[in-house]
Amino acid sequence: xxxxxxxxxxxxxxxxxxxxxxxxxxxxxxxxxxxxxxxxxxxxxxxxxxxxxxxxxxxxxxxxxxxxxxxxxxxxxxxxxxxxxxxxxxxxxxxxxxxxxxxxxxxxxxxxxxxxxxxxxxxxxxxxxxxxxxxxxxxxxxxxxxxxxxxxxxxxxxxxxxxxxxxxxxxxxxxxxxxxxxxxxxxxxxxxxxxxxxxxxxxxxxxxxxxxxxxxxxxxxxxxxxxxxxxxxxxxxxxxxxxxxxxxxxxxxxxxxxxxxxxxxxxxxxxxxxxxxxxxxxxxxxxxxxxxxxxxxxxxxxxxxxxxxxxxxxxxxxxxxxxxxxxxxxxxxxxxxxxxxxxxxxxxxxxxxxxxxxxxxxxxxxxxxxxxxxxxxxxxxxxxxxxxxxxxxxxxxxxxxxxxxxxxxxxxxxxxxxxxxxxx
Ligand SMILES: [Zn+2]
Numbered sequence: 001x002x003x004x005x006x007x008x009x010x011x012x013x014x015x016x017x018x019x020x021x022x023x024x025x026x027x028x029x030x031x032x033x034x035x036x037x038x039x040x041x042x043x044x045x046x047x048x049x050x051x052x053x054x055x056x057x058x059x060x061x062x063x064x065x066x067x068x069x070x071x072x073x074x075x076x077x078x079x080x081x082x083x084x085x086x087x088x089x090x091x092x093x094x095x096x097x098x099x100x101x102x103x104x105x106x107x108x109x110x111x112x113x114x115x116x117x118x119x120x121x122x123x124x125x126x127x128x129x130x131x132x133x134x135x136x137x138x139x140x141x142x143x144x145x146x147x148x149x150x151x152x153x154x155x156x157x158x159x160x161x162x163x164x165x166x167x168x169x170x171x172x173x174x175x176x177x178x179x180x181x182x183x184x185x186x187x188x189x190x191x192x193x194x195x196x197x198x199x200x201x202x203x204x205x206x207x208x209x210x211x212x213x214x215x216x217x218x219x220x221x222x223x224x225x226x227x228x229x230x231x232x233x234x235x236x237x238x239x240x241x242x243x244x245x246x247x248x249x250x251x252x253x254x255x256x257x258x259x260x261x262x263x264x265x266x267x268x269x270x271x272x273x274x275x276x277x278x279x280x281x282x283x284x285x286x287x288x289x290x291x292x293x294x295x296x297x298x299x300x301x302x303x304x305x306x307x308x309x310x311x312x313x314x315x316x317x318x319x320x321x322x323x324x325x326x327x328x329x330x331x332x333x334x335x336x337x338x339x340x341x342x343x344x345x346x347x348x349x350x351x352x353x354x355x356x357x358x359x360x361x362x363x364x365x366x367x368x369x370x371x372x373x374x375x376x377x378x379x380x381x382x383x384x385x386x387x388x389x390x391x392x393x394x395x396x397x398x399x400x401x402x403x404x405x406x407x408x409x410x411x412x413x414x415x416x417x418x419x420x421x422x423x424x
Contacts, residue, residue, distance in 0.1 A: 019351045022204035023386050029220035030194040032211050033380070033387045034204035037354060037369045043107035043200030043207075044370040045100050046377055047114050047215075049192040052094040053154040054297045058162035061154045061172040062135070063184050065091040069131040070181055071117040072098065074124065085110050093153040093295035095381050101370060107202050108210055114196075115214035118189065123181050135173050143246050146289035146309040152248040153295060153307070155420050159240045161298050166423065167242040194220045195381065199373040224299070236416055241423025248420040249316060251323045252296045252305025253410045260385045261396035265405055266294035267382055268341055268397050269304045272333045276326045277306050287311040288319060294382065304410065316419055330410055334403035345394035348376045348387060 019037040026032060051064045068089040080088055086101040087110075098117055102110035142148055151169050158167035168175075194215065198207045242248075255269070256262040274292035277283065283290050289309040296303035306326070308319055352372060358365035376387055383393045 019354070020204075021351070021387060022208070023388055024204075024208045026208075026212055026216055026220075028216050028218060029222060030196060030211070030215055030218065031220075031386065032196045032198070032208050033377070034197075034207045035199040035351070035369065035373055036202070036204050037199060038201055040200045040354070040369045041104065042366050042370070043102050043104060043110060043198065043202050044373065045102075045110055045114060045196065045198040045207075046374060047098045047118070048195040048197070048377065048381060049096040049189070050094070050381075051096050051188045051192060052092055053150060054093045054157045054161065054295065056154065056157055057184075058158065058164060059168070059172060060180070060184065061158050061167055061169045062091075062151075063172070063176070063181070064096050064188070065154075066131065066135065066173050066176060066181060067185055067188065068096045068098070069134060070123055070127065070185070071120050073127050073131055074120045074122070075113070075116050077127065082113075083109070085113060087113065092150065092378075093293070094297060095378075101366070102200075104201050107200065107207075111207070111210040111214050115218075118194075118215065118218060121182065121185055121189075123178050123185070125178055128176065128178055128181065132174055132176070136170065139170055139244060143244055146246070146287070146311065148244060148246050148248060148309045149289075149291045149307045151242075151244055152250060152309070152420060155240075155242045155244075155248070156250055156296065156307075156418055159238060159418055159420070160416075165240055167240065167420065170243045190219065191221060193222060194218060195377070197373050197377040197380075197387075199369045238416075238418045240418060240420055242420045243422070243424070245422055247310040247312075247314070247316065247422070248418075249308045249310060249319050249323070250296075250305060250418045250420070251320070251327075252303040252416050253327075253414045254301060254303045254416075255294070255405060255409045257302035260383055260389060260393035261401070263294070263302065263383045264344075264390075264393040265397045265401055266302055266304050267379075268337060268344065268394070268402055269330070269405055269410065270294040271340060271344070272330060272337065273304060273306055273326065276329055276333075277308075277323075280322060280326065282322050283308065283319070286314050286319065288314060303416075320417065324412075324415070327410055327412075327415065331403060331406040334406055335399050337397075337399050337402050341394055341397050344379075345391040348379050348390040 022034045024032045056063050068091045089098045100110035154169045155167035158164045255266045270293045277290035292306040294304045296305045357368045379390050
């Protein structure tokens with residue numbers, strides 16, 4: 001296999017002026033993907049850890065998110081910039097992300113910054129108190145607008161993956177003790193498979209060498225495989241409580257996830273379900289905010305589902321009926337999925353022409369390359385393959401495979417529902 005890769009590289013030389021992808025796996029297991037864009041002004045680096053809101057332990061809702069804040073803030077107590085290097089983090093259902101965006105001459109220091117964050121094992125009471133406040137602020141600002149899907153995943157994980165009756169999505173963070181955070185950091189960082197994505201003007205070999213120097217000592221074991229369709233811990237409809245001021249309805253279907261093509265098919269299905277949910281006038285009229293995805297992940301399982309955030313007073317049963325009607329319309333969309341599949345495959349293969357993209361973005365032009373690589377990185381995380389294999393995985397999804405997925409898995413017998421209401 002190695003010789004084939006070398007032949008391909010010889011056949012497809014990348015000129016110094018053209019952007020090109022590279023991919024390396026370090027001795028430690030860390031995965032490094034670089035897109036070199038010679039005329040980009042910034043080097044942006046994302047480091048992903050597979051500890052997201054659906055992987056938190058029982059009674060530890062959002063600890064992944066809290067850890068993201070603590071790693072950054074133990075080194076950089078304030079602001080989101082240091083010596084010209086902008087930085088940030090975000091924790092989604094599937095991953096904790098740390099990011100830096102550096103002027104070209106500062107790129108090497110930005111890689112060292114990632115290493116410094118990931119080396120944090122000592123935590124400070126005062127920093128913890130500040131970050132609890134910041135997270136509470138994020139909750140408050142999103143709850144008022146109905147963008148509560150991230151928190152709903154944290155709640156879903158507590159109720160469905162761990163079998164709790166009440167998800168303290170706010171309270172677990174609010175009452176977190178420093179020793180709990182330190183213990184979580186010790187165990188979670190030790191077993192995390194790191195994925196690094198970097199984009200900018202720097203040659204890939206230099207980026208890989210810097211990542212090896214700075215992060216090579218970070219043991220990065222392979223991810224645990226996914227194998228089974230999600231099986232319900234309890235009945236088909238679970239009524240539970242959480243401590244955010246919003247009612248949430250989640251409806252999901254366990255799907256096969258053992259192969260890359262299975263996981264790609266789950267995301268094609270999620271895209272189609274999302275199109276139906278976003279286009280559903282009845283949901284909009286009710287003021288409900290819907291989002292479909294295949295982010296419903298157990299230890300070894302995966303599900304496709306839709307999450308709906310409901311304003312006060314909306315009848316949950318009415319929304320449930322609407323979601324059931326969406327399920328009924330999915331099989332009719334399978335035959336027309338070819339274009340969507342082709343687009344999903346092409347999006348991670350085709351390198352856009354960045355010059356017109358920068359012009360279009362105007363003042364935000366420096367984010368052009370970063371945005372493209374970020375979308376690609378999330379596809380790699382979702383399908384659980386290196387960047388170069390995402391397109392192949394999507395192309396292995398046929399309209400027939402999708403039709404079978406809808407017939408066998410997205411149906412009344414497999415449907416699971418969680419209603420999260422405010423409660424103690
Ligand atoms: Zn945050």
